[in-house]
Amino acid sequence: MINFMRKKWNNTSIQNKMMITFLIPIIVILVMNVFMYININVMINRIDAIYSNNIKLNELAGYLTNIQNSTKEYLENKGSVALNNYYIATQDYRDCMDVIDSNPDNTSFSMMEKNILNQSERYLEVIDDTIQAKRGRNVEKYREYFDDANVLYIDLQNCLTALNNEQFKRNNANYSQLLTSLRSMEIITVSILILVGIINVSMLFFITRGMTQPLKNLSEAALQVADGKFDVTIDTDIDGDEIGVVAGAFDKMVGSIQEYIEELKDSMLRESELKEHELVMESRMKEVQLRSLQAQINPHFLFNTLNAGAQLAMMEEADKTTEFIENMADFFRYNIKKINLDASIAEEIEMVDKYIYILNVRFTGEINFEKDIDEEVLSVRVPSMILQPLIENSVNYGIRDIDWEGKIRLRVYQSEGEVCLEVSDNGVGIEQDIIDKILSGTYENEKTGSSSNGIGLGNVIERLQIFTGSDKVLSIESEGKNKGSTFTIHIPMYL
Amino acid sequence: MNSEKVSEKKNKEKKNKEKKTTYAGQSFSFIMAAVVLMFVLLVATVVIFTLMMRLSNSIDAINDIDYNQHYVFIADDRDQALWKAVYESAKEEAVTQDIYLEDLSDTLGVNYSTEDLLRIAVNSSVDGIIYGGASSDGVVELINRAVDEGIGVTILQKDMDYSARQCFVGANNYELGRIYGSQIVAATGSSVLPVTEVELLIDGDISEGALNILIMGIEEYVQEHDTRSGREINITTTRIYSGDAFSVDELIRGMFLERSELPEVIICLNSMYTKSVYQAVVDYNKVGETAIIGYYADEATLDAIVKKILFSTISIDTHEMGVLAIGALDEFHEHGYTSSFVSVDIDVYDYDNATKALSDMEVAGDD
Structure with missing residues (x-):
């Protein structure tokens, strides 16, 4: 499997290699970032939500004070503005209660919130009775109701403060822990991103080295070839990619040039050897010729003289002498004529016969x-x-x-x-x-x-x-x- | 000549092939390693973040038990150690049943009286009230109102049987009296005095009926068990009303200063009185002049017994009291009724067993 992948990778084009090298880290970093972003966002939202309850409770306390003050104001002067403020404050308070009441869980704080809501209902009931009694001009009753409401108001404020404090205490602890977690997450995030960055840079270094090294080797080899050194070894990673193809082609080209040069050298050597042979042969021939000329200063004169001798012998009817002189003349003529030429074996044998004849005449048939x-x-x-x-x-x-x-x-x-x-x-x-x-x-x-x-x-x-x-x-x-x-x-x- | 060339060419090709493998191998191996490493990092990131998110969720979850009932615990601070122990055991028990037991005085942080706290609890329409405070008309009225509104009310230690409370969890006064009687007999066994003077330091709000039963228990026991002929027992009661936080101690110290002679036996029906009395005995150098029988067995009290400052102490089982209080409210919520009286065990610690109890307590504290 790995070998198959390795083979595939080696045969992948540079463009695809670069794409893969860039895409993998980008995807990894993207996925990491998205994951970390979501988690950190959740964490931040949670931190934000921590104090939202405190804010709500503070709002509730504020509306409660508004109700109490507007009621007191109404009781004091029975003004419509105060009554209107009372209604607005009551509505705000009820809205805020609804928000708190919407909390579906039953945690300890929810239980305490429930206490507050129940007390609030009782308070609103009493305060409403107070307003109604005031409207009905029932002085004794509205005073009594307002006293009760006042007690409930103080209790409520205390309960709200207590709950607020408790929540704040716990929220602070949670906030610290969440903040610590958030910081840890940040450190981990940065560390991981740095690590991925290092890996990415290393990856790029290796991949670019894998690409530039063969090119470097190729250029070095090309420079050597340019300097006339054809016996170069191309130290290149000959993958199946474009550089591999170029390197391979260059290698083949250098090989072909080398072979061609070798052949050329051989043929030149052969040619020079041939020429040398020819020169040697020529010099030998000339030597033979020279010796021949030295031996026979003037062959034409000699042949003419020998012909004259043969004619004289013929006139004197000395047949043997005639034959001897003719053979000798033929021998020397052959010698002179053929010295630069080739001859047939028959001619050579004929010449040998004449030579033997001459020798036998010289040595009276001893041979x-x-x-x-x-x-x-x-x-x-x-x-x-x-x-x-x-x-x-x-x-x-x-x-x-x-x-x-x-x-x-x-x-x-x-x-x-x-x-x-x-x-x-x-x-x-x-x-x-x-x-x-x-x-x-x-x-x-x-x-x-x-x-x-x-x-x-x-x-x-x-x-x-x-x-x-x-x-x-x-x-x-x-x-x-x-x-x-x-x-x-x-x-x-x-x- | 030709064969040499061929072999040279082959060598060159071989060399190139080797280098090819080296470069290509390096590049591929590293990229594979890098990809694997990045994948591992990705997985590690997911795992680490998931774990951290779970951890942060668990931060919230620690206090976020989903309760199904809300009870309120109200007690006065005169028996801090005792009530603290009762509250702890009750809370432990409550948690096992998904009940949120709130100590209102602790939550509110304002110096409310037990009656105020009771009012807040009733106005809050909680599911149940465990009350261990002083009794008064206002308290009884609030208890009655709570019961009217369907809130379960359990009274601890001092019963208010004249209220509409559903249940009382505490010691039987007659039984308690007999135990105190036994301690009086033990403390005055060698006395030659014709009359045994006993002073009872009791809460100001204790009902006459409860007090009479207690005294009856003491007297009966002493008469039954004091073998010396002609001996009488004279029990004096001192009601202590807790007007402010320091009045109890001042009152007790005043008692020691004003009187030329201390009673032979002082019985404290409250842990705070116990502490004030033995501290006064030490401060005024009256150790041994009076036999002090205390209430509740905390470390300081047991230590005082070991040092023979106190003669003995009587303690109710606080753990049992807390558990039974929760049980009574549960029973009320489940069935609409519960036992009106639930008795808790009473323990006596004297010189013979105080040391062991003290070491047991220390071991438990270390654990």
Whole structure:
């Protein structure tokens, strides 16, 4: 139940929250005030009523004196004014008696009032007899009646005074007690109102804090965001009200901006990496080109010279020389032309064949070269000049100084979505630490010299990495010393 | 990389959720507490005010018993302590029957005579009158008028059988005389005097008939019980008329000054006479010269017996007298008639039982 109410409250709009917060204390205070007002009013009326009886008795005593005086005056001069006054006073007295007589209860004071009323009746009777006797000029009788009336008058006055005093005494006590009660009520009223006021103020404080605190946090967070700090935590009470909605939206917005910035950063990073790769590749290419140019100062001159040599050999019918020179010219031309381009595996194999031919001419057929080619992958594009450096490497470091027949084997095949270009030899083999250095690009060979075309394994690896976007482009295996080595280039099938 | 971001985001959401609960929880909890507190205050206000209003109502209600009869108590002030006791017991009894018993002399505050008070009571047409004052023609006339007008009248202590009163509540004079006689015998048992002089101090308005019965009772008892041969008893009566407030005391003191010899026994038929006599005996150093038999047993009288200033005192049961007076008027109102004489018990206190009575009285006073 409480959870349900809490949920309801959290989802209540600010307007309704404020309305509830104001209405509850107002209603409570209103009800309290009405209740206290009614009670205090009743009390005040009671205090007012306390002395009303005294007033009535005083009035009665006054009318009684009027009757007595007017009667005496009438007896003295039998004047009509005095008689009229007597009648008026008697009527006033009777009216006042009726008011007192209307009191329905039978308390001690009512009993005493009843005594007075009974005596009054007797008095009025005697006084009327006195007037009648005076009218009838019965001197003896009216004197006698007036004496009786006088006794009754004195008794009545004494009784009225006594009752008045008694009532006054009791009224004073009641008045004091009622006044004390009234004061207590006032104190209680003020205390309760102060208490309700404090609760109300506390309630307002909490409710406004509940509203302003999230806004404060929100504004702080907004300032941070404005300063460019997007990694902010919004410390806000995310209720279901408007502030909650705004805070939630702000939180989402900041989150989205953060994500967007992260994505932007990533893409910029990727772009810069790409550019860096491109630059590296370009620099490598330029390096290859430079080396190539250094090795062949003027390739056109060289090609023309080699063509002239081939033509001369042809004229002299030296076919082998012609073939050698043509192969050599093709090799170098490929080298120059393709250095910045990619090539098909078939072209690379063709170039390897020419290179082997040149080497076999150079070393009088010492190199036993075998090929095992998967025809399906011949059209796959690869960076140019990647196979020849491997063959060159096998020749120079694998089989050159061995005592047994050197063999180099080229195998091209498909494996697990890759095209593998495997160059293996039965040469001296490579130690594992050197393999690691070669693969990490830290190996520097002292033997690299004029016999190389200038493109080292490092260059091949880097270009392959740039081309494929993968680190694992070359694997080297060697079973140990004099047990040969195998270099395998891995090209993803669908680049 | 991606999984790190996801977990960071989750943490942030969790953190926010926790804070959400804290703020929302605080706000709601406080408002709930405040509402409950205000409701409690509201209820407390209603309860407190209701209680205070009831309390203030009860202030009025203390004296606001709804009575169905109005009786008036009139007594002269010569036996203040006695009448006060009778009035208290009568009032107690009256309240139990929703009767308002008014002590007119106390209410009016004017020094009215009992006859004046009786006149006012009759003119006020009260429901009943309990009268314990002096008798006179005017009083009898007023009693007769009251009875004519249907007002019940009960006379206390001194009967006015010649009036039309409905009832008399008091001691039987003959019985009272015999008790006084017994006290005379006890007081003069060791006397060697041939004649026992007894002086009776009586109210001036006591009727001859009542006085004769009283004296007869005394004499009969003494004759029956005084075993000494040839002994005579001479009873002298002194009527005391209360002209003004201090005349009784002056008269008694005059008696002590004028006479060379005091009577062997002085019998006081009134508590005021008792006090005046024993004070005079002390003042004039006559303690032991006369045996004083008093009337009514209040603390001072009992103390005087313990100190052997008084020989004994005779007291009517004031409580019984008050209750019976109310009962008689009730009976009259209920049935139109009542017993014309209702006797009350008479107690005698002498040296043997005065101490106990005094301590009982003190204990009762403490309670």
